[in-house]
Amino acid sequence: MPRLPAHAVQPGLSPLANVRNLVAVASGKGGVGKSTTAVNLALALAQDGWRAGVLDADIYGPSIPTMLGLSGRPDSPDGKTIEPMRAHGLQAMSIGLLVDADTPMIWRGPMATSALTQLLDSRWDDLDVLVVDLPPGTGDIQLTLAQKIxxxxxxxxxxxxxxxxxxARKALRMFEKVNVPVLGLIENMAVHVCSNCGHAEHVFGTGGGERMAAQYGVPLLASxxxxxxxxxxxxxxxPIVAAQPASAAAQAYRGAARRLVEAxxxxxxxxRPIPTSLL
Incomplete structure (x- = not known):
């Protein structure tokens, strides 16, 4: 399969040498299924043949290790950089792989952002796409990502x-202000279909993602x-894309991944890309 070329990033920056395209997955608030979406999106990219990875940038609440069934500690061949762990065809890295599961990260913003840049400097193996699962909101982690990465x-x-x-509008406007293109929206939990009777119910309302996409002129990648x-x-x-690839839910993620690549x-x-050591 052909490789995905590197695409333009913020003014004054160049793509990383070992990551052709870094795609941030963000939300304005917690509880919308952002991490689940990020992991399944990365898995869908991998199933389509792209070299994909996922970086858990939620320093205070890492969930990617649990979602990917990862345990143990990653290797560090040179004692300086970390080898990403692998699961279900993905390369993956998270602060959750470096600390005990019940250890709270009681860090101020500068420490959290320093941890993010160190995780990003992992020994990624020539990725087409690295999906970065951001914490909710528009704080220090998001600002560091937008300005330095x-x-x-x-x-x-x-x-x-x-x-x-x-x-979500606040998150979208934040990326606009820092010259990061918004490739699209994903509307999660759009409809529930009863497994017994087949009745479809819009538990959280209808059309919110579609109206927002139209208002800001960005694609709706999936509902x-x-x-x-x-x-x-x-x-x-x-995750569902790995466990039940033929299911309707997995196919919805696959469709979102393909529209993401198109965008x-x-x-x-x-x-020309730059090495991570120069960041």
Whole structure:
């Protein structure tokens, strides 16, 4: 399969030498399923043949190790940089792999952002796309990512309800202000279909993601279902895209991944990449 070329990032930055495209997955608020979306999106990219990885940038609440069923500690061949761990065809890194599961990260902003840059400097193996799962909100981690780390684009995750899209708008506007293109929106928990009778119910309302996408002129990459299997598989360490690739939910993630790649490919190509050690 051909490789995905590197695409343009913020002015004054160049793509990393070992990561062709870094895509940030963000939300304005917690509880919208951002991490679950990020992991399944990365898995869908890998299933489509791209070399994909996922970086857990939620320093205070890392969940990627649990979702991918990862345990143990990553290796450091040179004693300076860390080898990403691998699961279900993905390269993965998280602060959760370096500390005990019940250890709280009681850090001020500068320490958290320093941890992010060290995690990013892992020994990624020539990735087409690195999906970065950001913490919710628009704080220090997001600002560091936008100002110092070359980002090819961002994906905003929201639920259909108005209170969620209000916060998602803030995340979208933040990326606009720091010259990071928003590649699209993903509307999560859009519809629940009863497993007994087949009745479809819009638990969190309808059309919020579609209205927001139209208002800001960005693509709606997918409207994902509210499906108990998505939660169960994430808790089990085998996300739905890996566990049930033929399911309707997995196919929805696959569609989102393909539209994400299309949005990336519509962007200008990048210049010469730079090594992470120069960040």
């Amino acid at each position: 070359p980002v090819a684009g961002a994906v905003i995750v929201t639920t259909p309800q108005e209170i969620a899209t209000l916060d 994902l279902p509210l499906d108990v299997a998505i939660r169960e598989q994430s808790d089990a360490g085998v 990336l490919q519509a962007r200008p190509r990048a210049g």
